[in-house]
Amino acid sequence: MEPSVSLTRQALETLDREDPLASFREEFMLPDGLIYLDGNSLGAMPKTARARIDEVVSQEWGHDLITSWNKNDWFDLSLRLGTKIARLIGANDDEVVVSDSTGINLYKVLCMALALRPDRNVILMEDSNFPTDNYVAQGLVRQLGRGQEVRFASRETIIDHITSDVAVLALTQVHYKTGAVFDMDEITRRAHEAGALACWDLCHSAGAIAVDLGRARADFAVGCGYKFLNGGPGAPAFLYVAKRHQGKAQQPLSGWWGHADPFAFERDYRPTKDIRQLQSGTQPILSLAALECGLDIMGRADMALLRTKSMALGASFKALMDAHCAEFGFTLTSPQRAEDRASQIAYTHPHGYAIMQALIAQDVIGDFRAPDILRFGFTPLYTRYQDMWNAVMAIKAVMTEQSWKLPQYATRTKVT
Numbered sequence: 001m002e003p004s005v006s007l008t009r010q011a012l013e014t015l016d017r018e019d020p021l022a023s024f025r026e027e028f029m030l031p032d033g034l035i036y037l038d039g040n041s042l043g044a045m046p047k048t049a050r051a052r053i054d055e056v057v058s059q060e061w062g063h064d065l066i067t068s069w070n071k072n073d074w075f076d077l078s079l080r081l082g083t084k085i086a087r088l089i090g091a092n093d094d095e096v097v098v099s100d101s102t103g104i105n106l107y108k109v110l111c112m113a114l115a116l117r118p119d120r121n122v123i124l125m126e127d128s129n130f131p132t133d134n135y136v137a138q139g140l141v142r143q144l145g146r147g148q149e150v151r152f153a154s155r156e157t158i159i160d161h162i163t164s165d166v167a168v169l170a171l172t173q174v175h176y177k178t179g180a181v182f183d184m185d186e187i188t189r190r191a192h193e194a195g196a197l198a199c200w201d202l203c204h205s206a207g208a209i210a211v212d213l214g215r216a217r218a219d220f221a222v223g224c225g226y227k228f229l230n231g232g233p234g235a236p237a238f239l240y241v242a243k244r245h246q247g248k249a250q251q252p253l254s255g256w257w258g259h260a261d262p263f264a265f266e267r268d269y270r271p272t273k274d275i276r277q278l279q280s281g282t283q284p285i286l287s288l289a290a291l292e293c294g295l296d297i298m299g300r301a302d303m304a305l306l307r308t309k310s311m312a313l314g315a316s317f318k319a320l321m322d323a324h325c326a327e328f329g330f331t332l333t334s335p336q337r338a339e340d341r342a343s344q345i346a347y348t349h350p351h352g353y354a355i356m357q358a359l360i361a362q363d364v365i366g367d368f369r370a371p372d373i374l375r376f377g378f379t380p381l382y383t384r385y386q387d388m389w390n391a392v393m394a395i396k397a398v399m400t401e402q403s404w405k406l407p408q409y410a411t412r413t414k415v416t
């Protein structure tokens, strides 16, 4: 059902006052006056992170030193965080672990998937996916060099490409540019029907929409910690391996943390059969500590309320754009209906880059994705309804005053 939209500043402010999630905003560092619509790229900082990092640095590292691996439970920290993420994505506690980056985790699970389907040689992916996933898969098949290939298909036709040589269908559930959501249950079912496995990248799903890997019977999943989970820049990522596959195939980066008995220091690798096998080596404790702060906030939020609010935010933004910015040449590239989008909306504009720079200069932060996309993320934990009004009014001002034409907005920075 489409959420009802509000089109006046007053009505939006009323929605903020009535918002059951409003108090979560207080838990994040957000500079006064800043409208942050980029939580889908780097989530805001939980206020608890500063004290927690200070405690880990001063006490656990500074004072307890190496005894912290036992005393402060550092050794199992990535598993503990895995259980917190498992509850957000419909997995069992022993099916998720936090480690490494999304790309590295994808490498590990795709390698396992190929091993579980030895008579098949294709990794099927979406051609307009976030490129690192494609690059990693290409690197993997190059490395294996046994005739495996990455095959691409368009979003619209992907299901028709699950032929009998496909070992694994590896898709990102929510498209990074448009926010369009794949039907995970249905596509996983179709993959299984064709004898393939299904691996889901949850980078723009975890913490943004309700995910139920168990219900979908997904085989593998990966996702990142620094977007909607608010784990901090470069936060460690997570991965999921369905219990039925654990111990059945080996991940390729077989380091000592995945060994059955790491402190026996045996010469040869002997994999543990549980989710710990997916870890390769010593985990980044400071980063894990920061990520836990984000997860603990998310763990208290009701996902149904989050989803309702994120749809209402997106619908209001879109309606305000229709009402106030129709003449400026923006084209919606996201799905029309709120229920078909996750927590972001995107428009194309031929001057997208300069327009976004001009907006950022006015303290409205979204991001630009080449070649011409302006992307706005709505993190329901800390984005307000009134931010929708203020952001669209800033866009209108940038367009009417043509401030985007200023020369300083034309030069591309290293990171867009």
Ligand SMILES: *Cc1c(COP(=O)(O)O)cnc(C)c1O
Pocket (backbone or CB within 6 Å): 101, 102, 103, 104, 130, 132, 133, 172, 176, 201, 203, 204, 224, 237
């Ligand atoms: C953000 C994102 C990543 C991030 O990958 P890193 O390995 O953390 O750099 C990967 N895949 C998708 C789909 C993403 O949106």
